[in-house]
Amino acid sequence: MLIPRIASRLHSGWIIAALTFLIMLAAAGMRSTLGVLIIPLQQDFGWDRDAISLAVSINLVLFGLSGPFAAALMQRIGIRRVMVVALLLVELAAALTTVMQTLWQPI
Numbered sequence: 096m097l098i099p100r101i102a103s104r105l106h107s108g109w110i111i112a113a114l115t116f117l118i119m120l121a122a123a124g125m126r127s128t129l130g131v132l133i134i135p136l137q138q139d140f141g142w143d144r145d146a147i148s149l150a151v152s153i154n155l156v157l158f159g160l161s162g163p164f165a166a167a168l169m170q171r172i173g174i175r176r177v178m179v180v181a182l183l184l185v186e187l188a189a190a191l192t193t194v195m196q197t198l199w200q201p202i
Contacts (some may be wrong), residue, residue: 142198
């Protein structure tokens, strides 16, 4: 098989870097989707554009403020555990967006 032969020649760091890139790309895409969905959210739920933008702004501020705490948590319990928990939380958030009904839930 070709894949095991290629994987045996690649350093595991490159595989981790590629997976990290794909995960970061998916997470950034998920974060950016709300900007594209402002008009459909207005039409379907009757929410005000200002209120939706405020919710997105609060989301971004909280995301930025969580960085130092995530770094401290990584030092305390390890990068692998924090990354697994973070990925599970992103997956849970993506699944919960399908049942979103009120304005505070995109936060």
